[in-house]
Amino acid sequence: MMPFYGRFDHFQAAVESVLAQSDPDWHLTIVDDVYPDLAPGRWAVGLGDPRITYIRNEVNLRPSKNYRKCVSLMSGEFSVIMGCDDVMLPDYVRRVRELIAAFPHASIIQPGVSVIDENGTPSRPLADRIKALYRFSGTGAREYRGEQLATSLLRGNWTYFPSLVWRVEALRKHEFRLDLDVVQDLAMLLEITKDGGSLVLDDEICFAYRRHSQSVSAVTGPDGSKFRQERTLFGEARRDLRAMGWNRAARAAANHWTSRANALSELPAALRTRNTAGRRALLEHVFARV
Numbered sequence: 001m002m003p004f005y006g007r008f009d010h011f012q013a014a015v016e017s018v019l020a021q022s023d024p025d026w027h028l029t030i031v032d033d034v035y036p037d038l039a040p041g042r043w044a045v046g047l048g049d050p051r052i053t054y055i056r057n058e059v060n061l062r063p064s065k066n067y068r069k070c071v072s073l074m075s076g077e078f079s080v081i082m083g084c085d086d087v088m089l090p091d092y093v094r095r096v097r098e099l100i101a102a103f104p105h106a107s108i109i110q111p112g113v114s115v116i117d118e119n120g121t122p123s124r125p126l127a128d129r130i131k132a133l134y135r136f137s138g139t140g141a142r143e144y145r146g147e148q149l150a151t152s153l154l155r156g157n158w159t160y161f162p163s164l165v166w167r168v169e170a171l172r173k174h175e176f177r178l179d180l181d182v183v184q185d186l187a188m189l190l191e192i193t194k195d196g197g198s199l200v201l202d203d204e205i206c207f208a209y210r211r212h213s214q215s216v217s218a219v220t221g222p223d224g225s226k227f228r229q230e231r232t233l234f235g236e237a238r239r240d241l242r243a244m245g246w247n248r249a250a251r252a253a254a255n256h257w258t259s260r261a262n263a264l265s266e267l268p269a270a271l272r273t274r275n276t277a278g279r280r281a282l283l284e285h286v287f288a289r290v
Contacts, residue, residue, distance in 0.1 A: 001029050001073065001081045001082065002015070002028060002030045002031070002082045002084050003031050003033060003066045003067060003070055004030050004031065004084040005034075005035050005060075005066075005084070008037065008039060008040045008043075010085035010210065011044075011084045012043065013085075013087055013120070014083070014085060014086055014088075015030070015047070017087040017089070017090075018088055019047075019049065020090050021088065021091075022093070023091075023093040023094040025093065026051060027051050028053070029052075030044055030055065030084075031057065031069060031070055032054065032055065033057050033066045034056065034057050034060040062181060063181050063184070064180070064181045067176045067184065068175060068178075071171045071172060071176070077168060078096075078109075078165050078166065079165070079166055079168050080166070081161070081164075081166070082162050082163075083162030083210065085210045085212070086207065086209055086210050087116065087120075087207070087208040087210070088206070088208075089205065089207060091204075092111065092206040094206075095111060095202070096206075099141055102141060102200075103143055103198075103200045106143060106197075106198050106199065107166070107197030107199065108164055108165065108166055108167070108170075108199040108200070109164065109200045109202070110160070110164055110201045110202065111163055111165070111204065111205075112204045112206055113160045113163050113207045113208070114205050114207070114209070115128045115211055116210050116211070117210070117212060118210070123211060125211060127211070127262075128211065131156065134155055134158045134258065135152075135201070136152060136201055138203075139203055140203065141202040142201055143199070143200050144198060144199050144200075144201065145193065145197065145198035145199070146193070146196075146246075147249050149193050149199055150194070150237075150241060150246060150249040151246075151249040151252045153186065153189055153190065154234070154252035154253045154256065155252050156258040157189070159185070159199075160207070160209045161185035163209060164185075170195070174188060174191040180233060181229075183226070183233055186233060187233055190233075194240065224263075224279075224280070224282050224285065227282060227285040228285070230256070231285055231288070231290055234253045235290035237249075241253060253290070254289060254290055256290070259285070263282045263285040264282070264286050267279065267282050267283070270282055
């Protein structure tokens with residue numbers, strides 16, 4: 001699945017990376033969220049590949065509702081909600097099929113990921129160096145579940161949403177939250193983990209995640225809106241995990257040190273733009289408990 005709303009050149013690179021897969025056994029459904037330019041859709045249809053389905057929404061749904069629509073259209077046992085600016089390396093499908101065969105009961109698969117910038121150049125900014133610190137150590141494909149997985153994700157979400165392979169049944173059971181349009185991926189990961197699902201982590205790099213200045217997360221940082229959503233999520237997670245007896249994970253949700261540090265790093269931008277509301281929201285996130 002590829003929800004689309006973005007740059008034409010990035011979209012072309014994303015679609016072409018799917019076409020270039022060494023394993024041809026895939027189907028791509030593009031869900032255009034009423035992007036103003038019709039040229040990308042015409043280009044996709046013009047490819048004439050029967051493995052590609054192009055759908056244009058009647059109205060703009062925004063991310064979470066469009067993700068829900070993508071889930072409703074999934075037809076296989078496993079699926080990925082790929083970013084329309086990311087790149088599958090040629091062996092992504094091949095490796096994912098191997099991992100599914102090795103871990104047939106997994107709910108989520110996190111393949112190995114590299115990071116590129118807006119121009120496709122390999123990059124490793126601070127956010128991704130921090131992700132690497134929080135990610136489970138080890139080599140090869142390994143499976144995690146339960147409180148260990150929840151604690152790790154709450155300390156720092158080291159996954160890359162557009163690269164994740166999901167068991168469709170789990171996505172349909174929990175649904176993406178409409179009130180968390182920036183951190184809906186972490187909310188979904190936690191719901192599946194609380195429900196007994198497992199995550200397989202692999203280190204064979206087969207996906208390139210594009211990090212750029214106009215991402216939703218980047219835009220909603222200085223104004224504090226991303227962190228208001230995170231505080232809501234952490235507060236709910238603390239309550240639920242404590243009730244389950246997962247006290248270590250509940251403490252990680254209550255502390256959320258990485259998220260606090262991230263909010264602190266956004267303060268200079270809020271100060272430069274004299275965003276009073278954003279500054280207040282960021283300071284509240286840094287110092288308040290959930």
